[in-house]
Amino acid sequence: MAENEHLEKLEVGLNILIEVKSGLFRGNYLSSIVKLIKNQELYIEIPEDKDGKQVKFWPHTKIYLSFFRENEPGAIYEFSENIAKIEELGPKPVIIINFPKEIERIQRRSYVRVDVRLPYFWQKYRVDPDTEEETLVPIDKKGYILDISGGGVMLRSPEKMEKDTFIQTQFTLGDEYFDVRSKIVRVIDRHRGKSSMYKYGIIFDEIQDMIRRKVIGYVFEVERKNIRKQKEVM
Template sequence: MKDLVININNKIEVEWDKKYYKSNIMDVNDKFITINIPMLEGGYLTLSKGDYIEVTYYNSKDIYKFHSKVIGRDIKDNLHEIYIEHPKDVKKVQRRNYVRVFYGHNIKYYILKDKLNSNINLGHGIFEDAIIIDISGGGMKIKTSKELSLGDIIISKLTIDDTELFVKGRVLRSIKDENKQNICGISFIDMDGKTIEKVIQFVFLLMRKQRNAALKEG
């Protein structure tokens, strides 16, 4: 795929024995791609030369899957390096703005009073409770008892892989359900590349968990 550019420091996941190990791009040259040793819950994936792997690659807009082959490994400055071939059979999984998955978890948020202030100031807001109904890389739908108006800017605290992530969003729509709760559509705004990448990874993880659960039930 010609539009796939592998960037240093971008995150990847390596699928092995139906498990997904996290790694990142350390270097790219004409001959191979260097990644660090993949990890899962503190454990290492000890890949060897000749192993074939499936890789999920994240950038700030899209998710890609491709196959590759381990062509070598080394240790430099106490860091394990693994060398893999350039992508084969690249497939774009889904554009971030179109993937929306059910979540159903509690979050905290507050309304940003100064809409012209682009900074997320955590010391100037009273947090309210809400439930995320669904989430995508571009936004989310929440349910809250608090009245939110179109155009309101909110700061939400998400928990992703035991890490707190603060994101800014604009209210695009708001309706009441049968229980007089406010159902609000939120579009993420002013997110840097790293934050977008974390949200995309989180959404993709949810998709995978839900798909695996459906397969087990089936």
């Protein structure tokens, strides 16, 4: 595929991961493209740090950017530019960079869903048969996340639950805590002697855009590290 065809994948609303490799702003930040002038400039919303504060990058800071598209599983795109300037555009400032001349496509064999092993807590919802009102059962259950994406998780647990059950889930990614209403969409039963172990495909049913973007940012970072490890052993 020609390089110019990769540039066509940049569009307004595309989530994009910003990495600063050194200096005061060193770290990873998730943002999105808010405006582009093809072959001239790219406008990226100023991201927020883990405390929800805007990151005031300096002009001329070199940033490394990456993104993936849901309709292209197995591929991540990367490029780098220096920040040209910071300007006000709507409710938030924006980073302005030159429109990239080249974007690198990194191919993987699997979907943008990363394997992890993280503790996961949840509570079931109880539905009143008369009023159909939902209340949380005040009993915490525990399991482990086996993989995660921006849309949900694969959960492992000895607790038996039914498909289409709604649960309130709590988990931590890095130093970020998440509390999200979710829905079980797949159940896999694994018998082990007298005991059973279950795997559940879970989607985030009600999740704020900011929280989903943070989850995607975590997935981005793990995915990029995995790709780099694969390239090192090739």
